[in-house]
Amino acid sequence: MKKIVIQTCFFIWLIFHFSSITYAASSYYPLQTKYPDTMLYKLETNQKVIAFTFDDGPDTIYTPSILDVLKKHQVRATFFLMGVRVDKYPQIAKRIHNEGHVIGNHTYWHPQLTKTGAANMMWEINKTEKAIRSVIELETNLFRAPYGAITENMVKKLKEEGYLGIGWSIDSEDWRGLSKEEIKANVLNNLHAGSIVLMHSAGNVPGTEEALDELLTFLKKNGYEFVTVPEMWETIYK
Template sequence: MKKSWVQFIVFIMILGVAAGSLQNPYTSMYLTDLKEQATINVNGSPLYNEILQAKERMDIPPANAVVDRVWKGIPGYNGIMVDAEQSYAKMKGKAFDEEMLVRKEVEPDIQLDDLEPTAVYKGNPNKPMVAFMINVAWGEEYLPDMLQQFKKYNAHATFFLDGSWAKKNPDMVRMIDEEGHEIGNHAYSHPDLKQLSDAAIRKELEDTNQVIEATLDKKPIVFAPPSGSYANNAVKIADELGMQTVLWSVDTVDWKKPAPQALTAKVLQNVHAGALILMHPTEPTEKSLEALIRGVEKRGYQLGTVSQVLDSKRVEKR
């Protein structure tokens, strides 16, 4: 019993010492001084100063999405910042090495989804990526060869499908999807949406989505108005159905059957960062596709889907 009592008293004393240490103002001041001294040591370090100088030189702030008077919605683009503290921790005890800097993407405060529903004609002008948007309501005889060319270069596009075409060609729809391409909505019967009521527009879009979902178990998130004809009501209805309305900034005009060389030259003369390039499954497109893929990449642009071009993630110019 006596031994237990002594152990209890010792336990209380230990608790008192611990509590006193936590409440002791001198202990608190000492800990604070250590923390401040560590900060001073870091801030006064030649290595840390070199990192800060690199940060000032290399930081790129993010760009917010905006609505342009001419081009409508312009997506945002991530910035990239040097994390000075993590870079210092990684290089501590070594010489400054720019390759060891810790850089992180920083998203913009305003993304495309934060804006009021609006059409989009191109990606952010600072993003070195472009997309082929292929509207399909006919021309299935050219698709297999086009898919082979995309596969050869490990490139992907967005195919906007007419709903009635997709219903008649489910195997082709599955083939496009299996090759890793994005599937978009191109309305059901290729109508002029400006001439339709809200209810009729909604039916065109919903019927197409239903066909695509029944075939692929996927719901489109991008919508291309047939012939580029639309009004704001169509944009709002597409938005309500979870789809971004997309048009183009470069047109192949391949439906006029130009010579493949002329088609290629026109596109490559007008291609730009964030370009959305309109085409169809036609013979001129089929015969010029390889030259287009190579020409776009030669100019330092990556090929991606429409959704990839419109998101804010960074890509490096090749």
């Protein structure tokens, strides 16, 4: 009798646990649900695909070492660059592009756009586009708002201007200066098919390089395929 009770309780826990996972996977991204042709936070898929993204670069401290790790594993990633840092470190921005990674726009000064408005967002985007274009003659249509802070009106403006807004479904929280073990735990504890992982290639991120190296090794062994954000969009609209 005791065994039956335990089994029943375990079965109920399984139902609750997996229904909670399903709910979390489908309900936390209202902007993607409402504007699926403009906003992307994760890919709805059962395939083991994952996109690593890096904000706030380039710099000369962490960006080069992160690029070294990606090159070691032959993985392409997506870098959302700040215009002011592209102007300051053009050779690092050029290296990101030359090594086959995708570049997106992350504003010029990194303001919280929900406090400054849609007009300021477009000023930030355009100034950053000019900086990127001056270095690598590239026009990007990918945009990530600082802090992920964006309003519906801003999303509509992005659509008008031909941009895709990119969020994330896993925050490594490396920006907090975490250790490699803490960063790895944040990623692996929230891992799911179709993940977009937020990491940083500048700032207070001393644990990111080693965490990335070990994450890529682990995920490869577990059958994950690494894709860029544009490759995720292509999957949606095949």
